[in-house]
Amino acid sequence: xxxxxxxxxxxxxxxxxxxxxxxxxxxxxxxxxxxxxxxxxxxxxxxxxxxxxxxxxxxxxxxxxxxxxxxxxxxxxxxxxxxxxxxxxxxxxxxxxxxxxxxxxxxxxxxxxxx
Amino acid sequence: xxxxxxxxxxxxxxxxxxxxxxxxxxxxxxxxxxxxxxxxxxxxxxxxxxxxxxxxxxxxxxxxxxxxxxxxxxxxxxxxxxxxxxxxxxxxxxxxxxxxxxxxxxxxxxxxx
Numbered sequence: 001x002x003x004x005x006x007x008x009x010x011x012x013x014x015x016x017x018x019x020x021x022x023x024x025x026x027x028x029x030x031x032x033x034x035x036x037x038x039x040x041x042x043x044x045x046x047x048x049x050x051x052x053x054x055x056x057x058x059x060x061x062x063x064x065x066x067x068x069x070x071x072x073x074x075x076x077x078x079x080x081x082x083x084x085x086x087x088x089x090x091x092x093x094x095x096x097x098x099x100x101x102x103x104x105x106x107x108x109x110x111x112x113x114x115x
Numbered sequence: 116x117x118x119x120x121x122x123x124x125x126x127x128x129x130x131x132x133x134x135x136x137x138x139x140x141x142x143x144x145x146x147x148x149x150x151x152x153x154x155x156x157x158x159x160x161x162x163x164x165x166x167x168x169x170x171x172x173x174x175x176x177x178x179x180x181x182x183x184x185x186x187x188x189x190x191x192x193x194x195x196x197x198x199x200x201x202x203x204x205x206x207x208x209x210x211x212x213x214x215x216x217x218x219x220x221x222x223x224x225x226x227x228x
Binding site for chain 1: 119156157158159160161164204215216217218219220221
C-alpha cells in the first residue's frame with residue numbers, strides 16, 4: 001500500500017452505535033489530520049496531530065474522539081452521532097504542521113451515513 | 116479570520132473550451148495559495164500552488180497567478196478535456212494561522228465530449 005489509506009470506505013450507522021474510522025499513511029510523515037467534507041460546504045478541519053500529539057481541536061463535539069497511537073495511524077472514534085454528522089471524512093498527512101508549510105496528502109475518505 | 120471564496124458550480128463545458136474558476140481570499144498575513152482537485156471517489160490532490168505575490172502556479176495545463184492587489188487566485192485552462200471533470204478547491208495556508216489549510220466550498224466541473 002502506498003500513500004494514505006482509509007477504512008472503511010463506506011459506513012452506515014445508527015445514532016446509538018459506536019464505530020471507528022481508520023487512517024494509515026505510508027509516507028513517513030509526522031503530522032496527520034481529520035477533515036469533514038459536507039455537501040456544498042467548505043472542508044472543515046477537525047483535528048491535527050503532530051508527532052502523535054494533538055495540536056488542534058477545532059471545537060469538534062465530544063461524540064468524535066480521535067486517537068493517534070503512532071505517526072502512521074490515526075483513528076476517529078464515533079459514538080451517539082446525529083444525522084447531520086453524515087459526511088465524507090477525509091484523512092490527510094504531511095511532513096509536519098506548523099510555521100513551515102508542508103503539502104498535505106489526502107486519503108480517499110470514508111463516506112459516513114448516520115440513520 | 117482567513118477565508119476563501121470560489122465561484123459556485125456546477126460548471127459544464129464542452130471539450131476544448133476555456134476554463135476559468137474564480138477564487139478570492141481574505142487573510143491577515145501573507146498566505147500561500149493552492150488549487151486542489153478531487154476526482155470521483157478519491158481524496159484531494161494538490162494541483163498547483165503559489166507562495167508569494169505575482170507567482171504563477173502551473174500543472175497539467177492549468178495555471179493560476181497570485182494577485183495580491185485583487186486578493187485573487189483564479190484557475191485557468193485553455194482547453195479542457197473530459198478527464199478534467201472533477202471538483203476543484205481553492206485553498207490558502209497562512210503562517211500566521213499555524214499554516215492550517217482553509218478551503219473554498221469547491222466547484223464541480225463537468226466536461227462533455
